[in-house]
Amino acid sequence: MSLTPPSERIWWKEPIAKIELIWIVVAFLWGLTMFFMMIYWHGAGEQNLSSEAYRIKPERFAERTQAMIDKYTVREENGLPVVRPPPGSDVYLLARLWQWSPILELEKDQSYRFRMSSMDWQHGFSLQPVNINTQVHPGYEMVFSMTPNLAGEYGVICNEFCGIGHHTMVGKIYVVE
Amino acid sequence: MAKAAEFRTCPTTGLKVDRAAEKLIKANAVVAVVFLAVGGLFGLLVALTRWPAVHFLPADMFYLALTAHGLDVLLVWIIFFEMAVLYFASAILLNSRLAGPRWAWTGFGLMLVGAIITNIAVLRGQSSVMFTSYVPMQAEPPFYLGLILFAVGALIGCGVFFATLVVAKAEKTYEGSVPLVTFGALTAAIIAVFTIASGAIILIPTFLWSIGLVSYVDPLVYKTIWWAMGHSSQQINVAAHVAIWYAIAAMVFGAKPLSEKVSRMAFLMYILFLQLASAHHLLVEPGFSAEWRIFNTSYAMYLAVLGSMVHGLTVPGSIEAAQRSRGLTKGLFEWLRKAPWGNPAFSGMFMSLVFFGFIGGISGVVMGTEQINLIIHNTLYVPGHFHGTVVAGTTLAFMAITYILIPLIFRRELMMKKIAQWQPYVFGIGVAGISLFMMGAGTLGVARRHWDITFSDATLPFDYPSAAFLMMGLNGMFAIMAALGGAMFVVVVVGSVFFGKKLADDELPSYPEVPPAAAAVSEYGSAEQVKIPGTAVLVGIFFIAFVLYYFVNWKYLSEIWPMS
Numbered sequence: 001m002s003l004t005p006p007s008e009r010i011w012w013k014e015p016i017a018k019i020e021l022i023w024i025v026v027a028f029l030w031g032l033t034m035f036f037m038m039i040y041w042h043g044a045g046e047q048n049l050s051s052e053a054y055r056i057k058p059e060r061f062a063e064r065t066q067a068m069i070d071k072y073t074v075r076e077e078n079g080l081p082v083v084r085p086p087p088g089s090d091v092y093l094l095a096r097l098w099q100w101s102p103i104l105e106l107e108k109d110q111s112y113r114f115r116m117s118s119m120d121w122q123h124g125f126s127l128q129p130v131n132i133n134t135q136v137h138p139g140y141e142m143v144f145s146m147t148p149n150l151a152g153e154y155g156v157i158c159n160e161f162c163g164i165g166h167h168t169m170v171g172k173i174y175v176v177e
Numbered sequence: 178m179a180k181a182a183e184f185r186t187c188p189t190t191g192l193k194v195d196r197a198a199e200k201l202i203k204a205n206a207v208v209a210v211v212f213l214a215v216g217g218l219f220g221l222l223v224a225l226t227r228w229p230a231v232h233f234l235p236a237d238m239f240y241l242a243l244t245a246h247g248l249d250v251l252l253v254w255i256i257f258f259e260m261a262v263l264y265f266a267s268a269i270l271l272n273s274r275l276a277g278p279r280w281a282w283t284g285f286g287l288m289l290v291g292a293i294i295t296n297i298a299v300l301r302g303q304s305s306v307m308f309t310s311y312v313p314m315q316a317e318p319p320f321y322l323g324l325i326l327f328a329v330g331a332l333i334g335c336g337v338f339f340a341t342l343v344v345a346k347a348e349k350t351y352e353g354s355v356p357l358v359t360f361g362a363l364t365a366a367i368i369a370v371f372t373i374a375s376g377a378i379i380l381i382p383t384f385l386w387s388i389g390l391v392s393y394v395d396p397l398v399y400k401t402i403w404w405a406m407g408h409s410s411q412q413i414n415v416a417a418h419v420a421i422w423y424a425i426a427a428m429v430f431g432a433k434p435l436s437e438k439v440s441r442m443a444f445l446m447y448i449l450f451l452q453l454a455s456a457h458h459l460l461v462e463p464g465f466s467a468e469w470r471i472f473n474t475s476y477a478m479y480l481a482v483l484g485s486m487v488h489g490l491t492v493p494g495s496i497e498a499a500q501r502s503r504g505l506t507k508g509l510f511e512w513l514r515k516a517p518w519g520n521p522a523f524s525g526m527f528m529s530l531v532f533f534g535f536i537g538g539i540s541g542v543v544m545g546t547e548q549i550n551l552i553i554h555n556t557l558y559v560p561g562h563f564h565g566t567v568v569a570g571t572t573l574a575f576m577a578i579t580y581i582l583i584p585l586i587f588r589r590e591l592m593m594k595k596i597a598q599w600q601p602y603v604f605g606i607g608v609a610g611i612s613l614f615m616m617g618a619g620t621l622g623v624a625r626r627h628w629d630i631t632f633s634d635a636t637l638p639f640d641y642p643s644a645a646f647l648m649m650g651l652n653g654m655f656a657i658m659a660a661l662g663g664a665m666f667v668v669v670v671v672g673s674v675f676f677g678k679k680l681a682d683d684e685l686p687s688y689p690e691v692p693p694a695a696a697a698v699s700e701y702g703s704a705e706q707v708k709i710p711g712t713a714v715l716v717g718i719f720f721i722a723f724v725l726y727y728f729v730n731w732k733y734l735s736e737i738w739p740m741s
Contacts, residue, residue, distance in 0.1 A: 001356070001427040001431060001432070001433055002356060002357040002358050002423035002424060002426065002427040002432070002433065002434055002440075002495075003190075003270055003356050003357075003358055003424060003427045003428070004270075004356050005351050005352055005353040005354055005355065005356055006353060006354055006356075006357075006437045007433075008437075009352070009353040009354070011353075011354065011436075011437035011438060012437075012438050014436055014437065014438055015436075016436055016438060016439055017435055017436060019435075019490070019494070019708075019709060019712075019713055020435055020436060020439050020487070020490065020491065020494075023486070023487065023490045023716060024439070024483070024487060026720065027482070027483045027486040027487065028483055030479075030720070030723075030724070031475070031478055031479030031480065031482055031483055032478060032479075034475065034479055034542065034546065034727065035471070035475050035478045035479060037546075037731070038471045038474075038475070038546060038547045038548065039471060041547075041548050041731075042467060045548065045734075045735065046735070046739035046740070046741075047548055047551060047734050047735065047737055047738075047739060047740050048467070048548055048740060048741055049460075049461060049548070049551060049740060050740075050741055051464060051465055051466045051467055051470075053463035053464035077637075078636050078637060079636075080636070080637075099636070103637075111739075120313070121311075121313055121314045122311050122313075122314070122396055124554075124555045124624070126555065126556070126622065126624055127738075128622045128639065128641070129621075129622055129641075129642065130737050130738055131552045131556070131620075131621075131622045131737065132551055132552065132737055132738060132740070133461060133551060133552065133553070133554040133555055133556060134461040134462075134551070134554065135461050135462045135463070135554070135555070137396050137397060137462070137463055138313060138396060139395070139396065140396075140397060140463040140464065141463070142462075142463035142464070144740055144741065145740060145741045146738050146739070146740050147738055147739040147740075148738055149738055149739065155637075155639030157622075157624050157627075157639065158624070159554075159555040159556065159624035159625065159626075159627070160311070160555055160626075161240070161307050161626040161627075162314070163314065164236060164237055164240065166240075166626070166627065166628070167236065167627050167628040167629040167630075167632065167634070167635075168629075168632070168634045168635040168636070169635070170632050170635040170636070170637045170638070170639050171637065172637050172639075
């Protein structure tokens, strides 16, 4: 029994039953498949998160975001600037309690270099309904490219708990033809 | 030693039972169940609030309840119960005295005081920082202090366990190697030491930061080390509940492991590789290289997953072998059909095994895939997954063995047998529902730890699809069912422990049926004599489900915006 010492003292020399051996081999090969699938996707897949990141002071990030807002604001919505940066450019998205700034307007099928950081606590970038989710840290700037492939209106939800106003933290991204 | 250990002889197993160990097992288990009741109640409040049509609590109370829920059930209930399991698997199973009962009581006291301090900090309302307490969000100092005391207490408990193994070996209380269940408990205890050390490394500076002695705690460093505690502690649970699966299979069926070597190697895989899983929480954080993410998130090529998949075969396989050798040989599944489904120890254990594998296990591997994590991170899918592992897996297994511990250790007859008989089904199916519907809502993008998915107070509107609201409603309904199952458990346990008929020292309990130790099956290597085709079919179904679900999620991933 599993509750008593092994009845055979030299238990490590016992033969392994065939079914156990088969299952171990199957499970091991499946593990390898899943392992190499991740590597394969880095080459063949289109959805890979970059590992580009920098340390940055919140003030510095806020300045750069403001510079982009000053340069490319096209209109206002609910008192928030709507910014339309040129395709291929760096797009700043600033997270703070409890707001995403600014609202972005992007062109379909164009690539943008997103730069995200937080002014205060951790936040979660959750692009809906596409369902892309990344973490936003204070003191770190994460940089990755995204290519919107469908026109429409997208929500940016905060999905890292950030205090009592967490559930009001909603941003917006427009994708236009 | 103040005085020599006192023993009684267990009439069921013939083992010598150290009374000091017995008292400690009782104390730890009772406190565990109290915190399960409290934490479970908070869980119900959380689920009712997330049910949009009910939306029970105001926002501040919701975040408070969610913090308390995670703390009390994920940490306090489980670790207290694990202490009981460690003392049982060492002193009792090895026929030995417990080393240093005073140390064990000191550990128990520290854990209890720590748990109470942290709970008070949370209930005061200024420490609603969630179980993870990510910096730079700050809780009141007692929040961290309580956790540190709790961890020190648990570490002492692990020390007592290790010392008991040494004592038992030195005093030759058993022959040969330790039993498989003790080996599994040893796995849990070794992982626990790593876990608690990680917790100390990060929580002590964080505590000093909260009282102003340290000026800065880096959020990424915090997260990396915190999860070396946070995720590894789930691996303690896995090792402990797998050990319990083996224990219940042995107690109910007299089952022997198919081969000691394979089952022990599978536990060894846990010790060697499970700790890498901290990476599961860092797949979409800034700055980790792809190589780092791939190697760590896969536990070095899925070697720890291999361990779990092996247990997934050997546990039901050992039951099938035991049943078949008793003559239940018809067809593929007579052994399973005629299993004692009315015995809550068995039904709870078997559901724990199935739900842990199919719901918690598969979803965990899928969401831990480097790229797939992008469509899952911090959505409700995550709590959906870990309610499959920690609640349907660990908690259900702990409940199941409690039904055996009450007569064996508490020496009381189980009361309210009808309720006990139904309890694992009500709780298990309730939790399975919670897990599946949260995973469904997460797939639709619903955020975890979120008070209002209608965003009624937000400056900018956003609407989740209506299917998400349906999922949240169903989640609420199944949460009520699970809470009912939890309440049934607490009522049966508290009732039996305090008011059940006392068993004399030499009296055999009448329920649940536990065969005498000698009723074990064939000689060593039960698979040698008995084929286990039913289990082969079961793991085949599991494997197909696993592969299909894995690739379906790659398909989902391929549909999102291209990223690089």
